[in-house]
Amino acid sequence: MKIGVLGAGTIGSTVARKLSAAGHDVKVANSRGPETIDPQILVSGARAVVADEAVEDVEVLVSSIPLNRMVGVAPLLRRISDDAVLIDTSNYYPARDGRIAAIDDGQVESVWVSEMLGRPVAKTWNAIGSGSLAAKGTENGSPARIAIAVAADRDRDREVAMGLVNDTGFDPFYSGSITDSWRHQPGSPAYSTNLSYEEIEVALALADRDRIPNRRDLQVAVVTERTDNFTRPVPNMGDWLVQLNRAIYIGVYPFMK
Numbered sequence: 001m002k003i004g005v006l007g008a009g010t011i012g013s014t015v016a017r018k019l020s021a022a023g024h025d026v027k028v029a030n031s032r033g034p035e036t037i038d039p040q041i042l043v044s045g046a047r048a049v050v051a052d053e054a055v056e057d058v059e060v061l062v063s064s065i066p067l068n069r070m071v072g073v074a075p076l077l078r079r080i081s082d083d084a085v086l087i088d089t090s091n092y093y094p095a096r097d098g099r100i101a102a103i104d105d106g107q108v109e110s111v112w113v114s115e116m117l118g119r120p121v122a123k124t125w126n127a128i129g130s131g132s133l134a135a136k137g138t139e140n141g142s143p144a145r146i147a148i149a150v151a152a153d154r155d156r157d158r159e160v161a162m163g164l165v166n167d168t169g170f171d172p173f174y175s176g177s178i179t180d181s182w183r184h185q186p187g188s189p190a191y192s193t194n195l196s197y198e199e200i201e202v203a204l205a206l207a208d209r210d211r212i213p214n215r216r217d218l219q220v221a222v223v224t225e226r227t228d229n230f231t232r233p234v235p236n237m238g239d240w241l242v243q244l245n246r247a248i249y250i251g252v253y254p255f256m257k
């Protein structure tokens with residue numbers, strides 16, 4: 001497929017690299033220009049382009065930028081055709097994004113994105129850490145494959161997003177409509193806890209909407225304290241975060257037993 005990726009940070013770069021390795025025609029852009037994009041992202045054939053070009057003539061656009069930049073890129077994202085699939089990977093972290101009153105008041109994060117853009121979105125890759133996305137993908141059908149939640153309202157958005165998640169090495173699990181995608185927002189049991197297909201179904205059902213924001217902020221507080229405000233990396237940070245997330249968001253893991 002012809003795919004644009006807007007955002008070449010930890011998630012956008014990994015998605016671009018994996019989708020180009022899977023045979024898709026991928027172009028990737030950041031805010032500063034193609035010459036600033038790490039050549040390692042391009043080894044599988046993705047092309048670095050300016051942001052304007054990333055949204056031109058694409059069947060899929062993956063938006064992988066911080067939530068607080070969304071309003072700024074909205075005019076660009078509105079240029080893609082209604083038929084194209086717009087995948088939103090974003091999450092709301094008030095400590096990073098600043099306060100967004102509507103979301104603080106309970107609006108679902110991707111509903112906020114969709115309404116702001118005035119078009120449907122699919123939400124996926126938001127609930128897996130970049131280290132896991134880069135390193136833990138496996139072949140379709142392999143045992144204990146990690147599952148990734150996919151929310152979408154339109155059939156084609158759902159089918160395309162699920163196919164692309166599979167192409168990145170993970171089992172796509174349809175989590176329902178965008179209105180229900182709060183079930184895989186930061187703080188929920190399915191958020192960055194690296195669960196199997198069977199486990200993620202349980203985790204999504206267990207989500208308690210009222211407790212999610214508090215658990216998100218608790219996790220940020222622990223990470224901030226443990227890493228001396230993000231200045232001291234923890235060894236095997238990605239795996240450590242998964243363990244921490246399971247403790248805070250799930251409680252006792254494995255919860256299937």
Ligand SMILES: NC(=O)c1ccc[n+]([C@@H]2O[C@H](COP(=O)([O-])OP(=O)(O)OC[C@H]3O[C@@H](n4cnc5c(N)ncnc54)[C@H](OP(=O)(O)O)[C@@H]3O)[C@@H](O)[C@H]2O)c1
Pocket residue numbers: 006007008009010011012029030031032033051064065066067069072073089090091092125126127128129130131
């Ligand atoms: N990190 C994770 O493990 C993870 C996992 C799942 C989902 N997410 C979510 O995915 C989103 C992106 O996260 P990230 O960690 O990849 O962020 P990041 O590392 O900070 O990268 C953000 C990217 O967005 C680009 N960008 C910002 N404003 C832009 C604009 N106006 N036009 C074009 N590009 C723009 C930046 O380009 P410049 O550097 O040139 O400004 C950068 O390449 C966030 O909402 C995050 O919560 C993150």
